[in-house]
Amino acid sequence: MSTRATHRDKTYFSDRSAQEMKQFLKGRDLTVQQQLAVTARMLAMDGHEAGLAGQITARAEQPGSYWTLRFGLGFDEATPEDFIRVDDDLHTVEGSGMANPATRFHLWVYDGRPDVNSIVHTHPPFTSALTMLEEPLVIAHMDQTPFYNDCAFLKEWPGLPIADEEGRIITEALQDKHAIILAHHGYLVAGKSVQESCYLAVYLERAARMQLRASATGKIRPVPDALAQEAGAYLRKTSIVNATFDYYSRQTERYFGNYLQ
Template structure:
């Protein structure tokens, strides 16, 4: 499978034909694709300036060892992350030596937050968290997003607010608390901290993360403009907001909306996924 844009299966809706996520018969190829995609996700985040020193992490559940996930090594810039540098970590926070890259530094916060979510949510494949500018600023207000725009409706009743900031997440109890507040939703605003997205694909996680950051910015701009003019922003009614969420906020919708980010990166880097099976040992 060279690339999902060319070789993914397609479905027809009316007169339109749209791609669907690729499937894999070879679990090793599936693992290789997810690692390639995860490394791409970090480089996309770098393009948007979502790096913050050693903070921020994206994880993807391993398709072979379901109790393990791949994560970025601590202290490596998002822009230079490649598949071979990723770490495979088990539920207990142990780095799997034979599978992981040369840099073996694991962020304790990444382990505490992501392992708790992956364990609590078997449906989740990818979890993305970082300290982005507008999310940090909006998070200080301690309120959820309003259904102000078509885009923000994707998060209508599908995001939560974690209001307990106790410093860097270094213990299991805090990680479990974050997972508990997230519940079955796809996004979380961490007050005084940042944002987090948990979805069934890397593509949808990247898209919804970018969109959530933008929605935080829009709401702050709107609130400021409305206050200056003595106005009250007009919210989208609950029925329309819920209906819009079912379309734009769906997992398939997020996957499809996320694809262009990876298309652009592949165009810029001239680098696409190619799977070369390891040679079989002769016994």
């Protein structure tokens, strides 16, 4: 009996894995506040924490409001109870505490992008180093392909983003993409879910780290467009994104203890 594998087109394996992931990858049932707490803890573990500078938000069911971590806490301290709901003038309407004033520019993204339901903005070391060089992301590795044709670049720094003008500038630069590198600042990712925003935030910092390390050694060579598009679409499958997020939740619970209760 021959043991030679049957040669099949890549589409067969892509479609089959998609069906099997639906069958076998069962996600955790977490509230939006728990999802936001997982995101905060994961980013803290991944080195994104920069004092009180970063923000994590999620569009609320109530129009004109969103959930955010109350100001004064670091990502590594966040629990579900620490997320408050604020209106479009940053007044707290649910929970206790105040919003980080810098989340005001998130309002502009939510208003201009109805497909976006969660935003992460931080100043992690490797992405921040790219911003200091005024360099956009180069897609030169498989793990960077989730950002193929989906990572904008704002070369001009508009200043501290606590007013409306900065929100307008960043939103216009983001356009229809789900990530943007902000020169002399940091990054922003805008996902269709909290899970996707967390996933993209972790992968973007890793992508920047690889780019900086590779550029210190030699010339970076981008992957072909067609292959980048194919790989990126696969790695952005909702089932993969959500399964990765579930792993992040387990990983952070092992590290921080039972913070989700």
